[in-house]
Amino acid sequence: MSETTTATGAIESKSWEQTEYAPVPGAPALATAKGYDLYRGDLDGDADWQGLMFAGPDGSGTFHSLQRTRGTLGGRTGSFVLELNGTFAATGESRADWRIVPGSGTGDLAGITGTGGYESGGSSATYTLIYRLP
Template sequence: MQKRFEGEITGHSATLFTYALDHATNVGGYVAMESFEGALHGRTGTFNFTHSATTSGDDRKDESFVIIPSSGTGQLTGITGTGGLTDESDGSHSIWFDYDLPA
């Protein structure tokens, strides 16, 4: 899966995504690993992150979102942190990062 990012984070990612879902009830879960290339608040480079969640139908729970340590390059070298993903009502997704970068 390919993703494009716009806003405070711009660029693209390649995503390995797998899920197990009962389509009749929308109960299940997913795991994903992404390799991002672009800019985060104006600092350019690459980094990897993982995310996962489960659902009992209408919710997201058991969420995990982690930037992979030592995966940053360029001006994103040394990035660490977490983040999150929100499903929007129009079917799009919003992503946020709570990260630290060396000065």
């Protein structure tokens, strides 16, 4: 069995689009969102993501998304899919827990497994990915 490795670094959001769906006057908002991020640090690459969001009257809420992450991790190049579940505040802070979707690794990252997450203070985010490679 391979050894567990921890990767850390920063995420920079490069694009974000959000579209409300199923609106009801006075009810909390439901929306789809998609975006593109850059990863720097132990994971060097980029990611496209798309998800669902719920925003309450105070502007805070939850989200669930899938993200295809491409790049170099631990000297290996390929891609994998992250499943994210998180929360956000009206002030712009957010956090998420994630897991690598089993069987989603490609290239040198085939067989990767792992968990982790990120925390954002608004314009900047830091990530942790605890992973295993075969």
